[in-house]
Amino acid sequence: MRKVFLFMMVTIDGYFEGPGKDISWHNVDEEFNEFAIQQLDEIGILLFGRVTYELMASYWPTQSAREDDPIVTQKMNSIPKLVFSTTLERADWENSRLVKEHVAEEVARLKQQEGGDLAIFGSAVLATSLLDAGLLDELRLMVNPVVLGSGNPLFKGIRERLNLKLLKTREFRSGNVLLYYQPEK
Amino acid sequence: MRKVVVSEFVTMDGVMEDPGGAEKFVHGGWSMAYWDEGIGKVKYDELFASDALLLGRVTYQGFAEAWPKATGTGDFGERMNSIPKYVVSSTLTELTWNNSRQLKGNAAEEVARLKQESGQDMLVAGSAQLVQALRQHNLVDDYWLLVYPVVLGSGKRLFQGGERANLKLVESRSFPSGVVLLHYQPADR
Numbered sequence: 574m575r576k577v578f579l580f581m582m583v584t585i586d587g588y589f590e591g592p593g594k595d596i597s598w599h600n601v602d603e604e605f606n607e608f609a610i611q612q613l614d615e616i617g618i619l620l621f622g623r624v625t626y627e628l629m630a631s632y633w634p635t636q637s638a639r640e641d642d643p644i645v646t647q648k649m650n651s652i653p654k655l656v657f658s659t660t661l662e663r664a665d666w667e668n669s670r671l672v673k674e675h676v677a678e679e680v681a682r683l684k685q686q687e688g689g690d691l692a693i694f695g696s697a698v699l700a701t702s703l704l705d706a707g708l709l710d711e712l713r714l715m716v717n718p719v720v721l722g723s724g725n726p727l728f729k730g731i732r733e734r735l736n737l738k739l740l741k742t743r744e745f746r747s748g749n750v751l752l753y754y755q756p757e758k
Numbered sequence: 759m760r761k762v763v764v765s766e767f768v769t770m771d772g773v774m775e776d777p778g779g780a781e782k783f784v785h786g787g788w789s790m791a792y793w794d795e796g797i798g799k800v801k802y803d804e805l806f807a808s809d810a811l812l813l814g815r816v817t818y819q820g821f822a823e824a825w826p827k828a829t830g831t832g833d834f835g836e837r838m839n840s841i842p843k844y845v846v847s848s849t850l851t852e853l854t855w856n857n858s859r860q861l862k863g864n865a866a867e868e869v870a871r872l873k874q875e876s877g878q879d880m881l882v883a884g885s886a887q888l889v890q891a892l893r894q895h896n897l898v899d900d901y902w903l904l905v906y907p908v909v910l911g912s913g914k915r916l917f918q919g920g921e922r923a924n925l926k927l928v929e930s931r932s933f934p935s936g937v938v939l940l941h942y943q944p945a946d947r
Contacts, residue, residue: 720922
């Protein structure tokens, strides 16, 4: 059975975005890009909520993205994508499918299929709902060496305390620390 | 010059409130189930590298309530109870814990002055508001964060309301219980 994992850039103070959806603090370098490429190669389908989908759809197809990192850009654009939204009319980013309802059922069904893992990149709301539904298998939090002071906290809206098991950690030269966790059943 | 070392227990979602349970927060005591020898050694070494505690009122009151009564805490507990404690508060009226001094005036100035003295580190635990003030005045030398494998969803957050800042990672380490130690310094040091 495929795995669903969440990959998220977070700050030391537990925010995944600053006020006004600020992600300018993301600490990205060559080593990060190599990691991103390896991670993308393991993934079968990217899962998105509306907000992150729209943000990414406005960036990855651009010339600027292609110039910044052609390999990551090509992979992000071509990889199969699912966006879960009741309000979006269309999903126009390359290789995207829109799912308007029965999110948990759809994800559970996809997990039963063969193929690469299902990954959520940054969609906090979607991640929280899959977590609540018991469908999230792994969390990869990349702690950036930055303090924001305010913003959107990780898993805002979680209904009860969540205990996790640390699987492993990896330090990057940039000062980022990647923490791998599994929710405790 | 003495160093100010900020040492905090935090959850994955950045909550720092009441890890030990002394403050009666609804999720209080969230760190207790993850104690192991490795973490014990980190806290021990940290305390013995310090010859003073620097605390805000709420943390001070929680500690002052718990530490004098604690049993079986060996020389760690003895040191907690005996070393000088500086509590930053303009409203506290009673200092119930042994060897306490109140800093009532301009905290930043008083701490800056204490840093000029010779001695070991001044250890800050908890004390969310005090950490903010110290950070604002560039008085913190090291941050030692123990990140627990727990998401609470509510509670006082570390660094809340402060300014954005880049820090420099000095070291990361993990423990069998799933706790991760992250040691940072301000980026400009």
